[in-house]
Amino acid sequence: MSLIDLATHAGARSATPPSLILEVKDLVTHFPVRNGIVKAVDGVSLTLERGKTLCIVGESGSGKSVTARSILQIVDAPGRIVSGAMMLHRADGTSVDLAKFNPRGREIRAVRGREIAMIFQEPMSSLSPVHTVGDQMMEVLRLHLDMGKKQARARCIELLKQVEIPDVERAIDRYTFEFSGGMRQRVMIAMALACNPSLLIADEPTTALDVTTQAEILDLIRRLQQQHGMAVMFITHDMGVVAEIADDVLVMHRGKVMESGTVDAIFHSPQNDYTRMLIGSVLKLEQKAEIRLRRSPIADETLPVLQVRNLSMQFGSGKNALKAVDDVSLTVKPGETLGIVGESGSGKTTMGRCLLRIYDPSAGAIDYRRPDGSTLDLVKADKETLKACRREIRMIFQDPVGSLNPRMTVAQIVGEPLLVNRIAAGKQLDDRVADLLQQVGLEPSWRERYPHAFSGGQRQRIGIARAIALNPRVIVADEATSALDVSLRSQMLDLMMGLQDKLGLSYVFISHDIGVIRYMCDRVAVMYRGRVVETGSAEQVCNSPTHAYTQALLSAIPRPDPRARSIHRRHRYTAA
Amino acid sequence: MLRFIAKRLLWMVPSLIVVSFLAFVLIQLPPGDYVTTFIATLAASNEVVDQTTAADLRARFGLDQPMIIQYLKWISGILLHGDFGLSFEWQQPVSNLIWERMALTLVLTFSTLLATWGIALPVGVYSAVKKYSVGDYVVTFLSFLGLAIPSFLLALVLMYIAAVEFGQEVGGLFSEAYVNAPWSFGKVLDLLHHLWIPVIILAASGTASLIRVMRANMLDELNKPYVTTARAKGLSEFHLLVKYPLRLALNPFISTISWLLPNLVSGSIIVAIVLSLPTAGPLLLQSLMSQDMYLAGAFVLLICALTLIGSLISDILLALVDPRIRLE
């Protein structure tokens, strides 16, 4: 087919190309820092074969990206490859050791983008905003296959067609920021495939995308891999994705390889403890949490603590107005957890923020039932009442970094609400803070520390401590766990549910992660383009969704089970 | 886009009027008026003005009228028939006076600009790419030195050295033979031969600060993911540097245009005085000092207009080179 013809060049593909493409042996990459060195990659060995997909999984800081970048010798300064060999076996039978090349030299540059291509996590920032898509793509072609302008353009159009970019003729002269995230990732892929590389390295290519888009991209990569018969090295932290696409899996932790083997072996008979823990915590999120099993169901007649009626919220005005929340109605009963699920842009976060009047809704009502049984409409509440209510309705933020003021100690952060509401001060305040920290499973003696001294999970606990400081009745948790590694998620959720029982909390739990919802929530509302398309009990929505969109959403979620690969059977939802 | 430009242009009108009034008041603020200053100047070389003529002059220039009247007379002259009035000192129409100086001012400013960018760009990029290297430290130090030396000091010393040690003719932009000669190759050479001192002095501080700007911009851009992408494509470091980070780091540079225009007039005042360059700056200073109302007023007005236009132009340019601004 034409791709190959175009790609043909002197000494190109011999009749039977070698199946082995890249062998990495004992790769060691160090990051020298002031007080020593960080061993980002510590003796990693792996092999990549034609037409096969190797998934590298690991939690943040496991060194999986650095491994990938080491192969192309594009590790950010001051990192450098200390030892190890990276044998690249060429189609013509020759092989070279990439590790020997000078990182700025001509040889390695000839490999980059030509024989080994790479795509990155952030499709938005990984492309230059001021150059057209075509410009950036043709560059590769002209560089490696020294094509003429016309030829290169033709090839780009073809590639963009392959990655299913609509209206290619115009798209090629567009700028990247005019595309959606998914489309940008497609562009990246097209660019990577431009010279028919024998190896594609994909560094978390779908992490920034919605599940449905992710599924599309995964499909695309799979299909192109078959077409081009290239090897794929896929780096991710999402076990679901791994189970979905991997042939072989390599589990990394702290720069070392924990375990490697076929995907089936890893999932169904993991040898290494870390692997087991990892798999375990993933599978855990596949069903309802034990804690909830023990709970007695909430009686139907109990009056809702929060009742949202026909809430609408729009940004901007006039023709470019955006209806972020469109006529939404919800109820939250005491002690229950309402999940709001949806993809990015579905308005779920806005929805949550409206509940606390961070945004002022443009229409509708939020009836809040005070402890004394009286109800009031938060939308109309004046400053004082609002302040009072905000003591009882609290929030947990998505970003454990941005939501904690780096310039205040933990004690100050957690104590702030108590202080400004004149609930506690001085010694008393100190004790209360200590107690709160204990409740969220943090060492009380750490309260003089600053946020930067804590890990992501610990920070999120601090956030929770701040939320419960005022004994609230409702907590709005916005993507509370999505920034955390999978192994931490269930812990975090358990903690929250524990507190729920202890303090009789109600949660409004906003997430894009069905797994988390299923695990945590009693009832679920599915949002799509600002509207609630379906509400119901978690079980019902997760297992037998009625609305077409929900079905599509669910079908696009990769299952962490290589034996039940499903997303290729997914059905797409096109808004009526 | 057009609406934006139109809006900006509209905004200029009121601010210019305010400025013009402000300017007028400011120039009037100092005690005395043009005539007293005139007398005083002559007195400097113990020359005496006939006592009767002083009053005479005042009456003739309408300095005996209240300020607001003078202002209205002036501004209406400008608005109604673009007449900026007569310079008290030279008895010449202000506009002629200013334009007489403009040509050379332009030459000087633009050659300075070229020098500035010519040096600042590469050096800035270098010290960004080689961050915390010896070279970077040297560059940093030099650029700070450039920022630190008062331009007039530099001017005076350079001038002395050039004149006394090397016998180079300083002051002015042409040598005797060429001052009023028609433009010719010889004249251009002569100009270049005189240009270098002022250019060096004027460029010194500007270059220094631009190097800093450039360095900062580059550092911001250098560790953006798209650089890695480009590297992963197999581009050579240089090619990649020029095409991506440099390209983006340039955008802030474009905003320098907004100060470039007004600098045509006011920027080089002090240096121009020391080197007695026939540019607009000294004339402006003179007019301010001698309270030559209309001349000074026109100058200030001109400068403000240039500033506003300059910032407008730079915004438009920015929109042109940066699609993000253009398309969103």
Added chain:
Amino acid sequence: MSEDIQQRTPHCRRLDRRSVLKGFAGATAISALPYAARAEGAKEAPALAKLVVDGKLAPLADRIPASPMVVTVEKVGRYGGALRRGLRGSADHNGILRMVGNQGLVRWNLAFTEVLPNVAEKWEVNADSTEFTFHLRKGMKWSDGHPFTADDIVFAIEDCAKNTELYKSPPTPIVIGGKAGTVTKIDDTTMKFTFASPYALFLEQMATPLGQHPTLFAKHYCSQFHPKYNPAVADLVKAANLSDWGTLFRSKCGDIEIPTRWGNADKPTLDPWVIKEPYTGGATRVVMERNPYFWQVDTAGNQLPYIDRLNFNISQDVESLMLDVISGRLDIQERHIDTLQNKPTLSQNMQKGGYRLIELINSGSQQVQIYLNLTHKDPKMREMFANKEFRKALSLGMNRSEIIELVYLGQSQPYQAGPRPGHPWYHATLATQFSEFDQAQANAILDKLGYAKKDANGFRLRPDGQKIFFAIDVIPTLYPDEVDALELAKRHWADIGIDIKVNTIERALYYTRGDNNDHDAAVWPGPGGLDPMLDPRDFFAQHTQGSRYAVPWAQWYVSGGKDGQEPPESQKQRMKLFDQARATADLQKRGEIMKQLFDLTADAFETIGICLAVNAFGICKTNLANVPAKYPNSWSWPNPGPALPQQFFFST
């Protein structure tokens, strides 16, 4: 000092031998020469000669008057060369005037003691000096070749100088007793000034720059901008988009002291060089070329000037002038560089720059005249200042020699006021009284005056408990040396318990404060060292801006008693005496009158001086000949003009 000049200047007689008839004498003394000159045929610059041959220019004989003015030169020069001079950026038009614009009816001699014929060949003055009859030179031409006649002078005075639309009030030099004189034409080469009252100083006035209106406006040219002669002038005004014909006239024909005088190349003049590249706001240099019709010849009958061209370079900053001098790019310069502080630098670089120094005798009398405001608005202050004893104490309390050594590099002597030593009218008491340094006596006086009490810092208190304190206005940008001098005086006076503030202010403010009589005290160089008659501001309250110790008195005097305050008796007497002196043509008598005036001044002791006005200096290229080694430095003697630059020449 004026003796040493006279030794150098043979053709100049002693002041007192001057007589009403010297006009004739002066003229006859040299009137023989031109015929001689004619006989062997006057010579001219090669360039002009060529033009004549080409027929582009009339022969010399038709260009110069029948009796050209003959300049007695030290050496007969050679033609050619361009003379370079420097101007400051702004309002430096007088830099040109001083060089070329001294072609009045009469001129000063080198010693600044005597008036000599110039445009006017000779003149008669009637007994009570109210009528002055001038005889012009036959066949004299404007620089455009148009004949210069008595009509031009009548036009200049009657139609212009006395035209109220052009001059609100006629220029002072032609005014006496508040009335302007009238000019009447007798014949083409003869005209007569008539004054209502005696005006003995008229000739001297006519020799000063401000006295040149008679020869300023060429009728045939300037009349076209004058409504009287050109009814259609309104159109011209409109065409130039100017407000009134006055403005137009000034911009075309200029006036004595405004830039536009040198801004119009078409304007005919009587000057040795005429404008080629005019002096405008945008100009970076001014170029003047020889006037082919110039009406002066040297003793050998060569038409002057010797030098072909004048180049005035315009520098924005005085410092670059200094540079030009040091690197030898100016041929003769004193303007802007003549401060004493520059002398070491300039003398050091004489070799490098290839120039010599010329001494400029200061025409002033006092370097730093301290004017306590005797008419202070605050009665307490007024009382204090008005007390002669107080002023005496201050004067004695000052260590003049230290100031001289430090500020004036030892180049002066303690001095108070009055004509300079060597001047026939030198007045010892006036010049030196109380100029010794005697703190003890000063303290004694002050104690006696009732200022014995002192405050914590040792400053004396007035009876009303107020500390004795006053501010002395000074313009640092103009007279930095005065600031330094005062800083020292401040210290000296602190020792006798007097506190002052050296009030460094910007010049416009200095004037406004003076005009409104707001100042406690002020300093200014004291004039009248060589020209006591022309600027007597320090001898009695005569100058409404200059006599800063009693501006209101001066106003009273000038306005003839209408405004200002009535001065004390001694002042009134001096005013009378001065008016007498002005009306007295006989120098002998005039001298006696002035003597009485000086006695009164000395007795009143109104101003406190520090030291004799310091001689300045200029530079002059070594190859520039016929430049006197020293000449006065004055506005009334607008150096180097009266040294006749037209007869300077480049020896190599």
Added chain:
Amino acid sequence: MTDIAISHVDSRQLAVASQWQLVWWAFKRHRLAMAGLVVTAFFYIVAAAPGFFAVNDPSQQNARAAYHPPQGVHFIDLAADGSWSVRPYIHPYALKRDPQTLQAVYREDETRKSYIRFFGTGYAYKLFGLFDTTTHLIATDNKSEPLFLLGADRLGRCVYSRIIQGAQISLSVGLAGVLLSLTIGIVLGGLSGYYGGRIDFAVQRLIDFVLSLPSIPIWLALSAALPHDWPATLNYFMITLILSLTAWAQLARVVRGRFLSLRTEEFVTAARLDGASEWRVIFRHMLPSFTSHIIASISLAIPAMILAETSLSFLGLGLQPPTISWGVLLREAQNIRSIATAPWLFAPGAAVVIAVIALNFLGDGLRDAADPYNK
């Protein structure tokens, strides 16, 4: 990622390290900046107690020392008997004036010595303007033989002492001016940044307008307009005011930008949800997170101010003598005479350059260290 840039301090310290400690640690790594800090500190100390560091009374004229060249200090003191000791001393200079050129010629008088003492006694002055004292860092034991480390000016005033005296004015002009413009800048910038909307629009226009004003002419006109009969101090204050008039707009822009970006930070939202009042949100939560940036921009603005002052003085529009500032001193040196015959009069220029460089390095380092969290 929020891995703190500073990894060289042990984690226990790091854990409880406040913003300022982090900034300080980050700053310390910046060698040039540290140097800048030291020099700046030194300058300001000198400026605080000029009298102590001065040798001679800065305004003391001396008839016998006009254009006195800098004196060479000798350290090894040879006694008559050939024995020697380390004891700094100078040979006094003798003045001769060339009658022709009037050039003052100073010759070192080998026969006489006057020794230099540390903490010796000199002229009387007020330390910090409070206590009378005569103790000086350096003094000669022989009062009649003044010590001219950097020579003397045309009135025989000690250049060294005048520079030190001038430091007080010049450095504080910068500081005062910046603080002034800072207050305006923060108030206006803060208002428009925090509240946005109409206020923002108005302030924006104002800023644009001020920025469109040509600073030099404004300075010229304003400072020419100052009533020169005002006392030096008031005059000095006005100059700083004038300088800051044009400078505040820039700062306001910075502040506004910061406020805008901070307003959307989650921890600010959190604080608001905690029930913190507007003021508390602004001052407790938002301000601290950019004080460091502001300090950085201050230290970068001060040198600009200092230069501006010198430029104004150069044009004769700044401070007037007898006030002593570096600008004034430079103005007095602004002539060919000085370059040719008394180059040491340019020492104030060196002072300016050093101070400005130091401040710039300091500011640069601060700016880099200002935000230790996102590295």
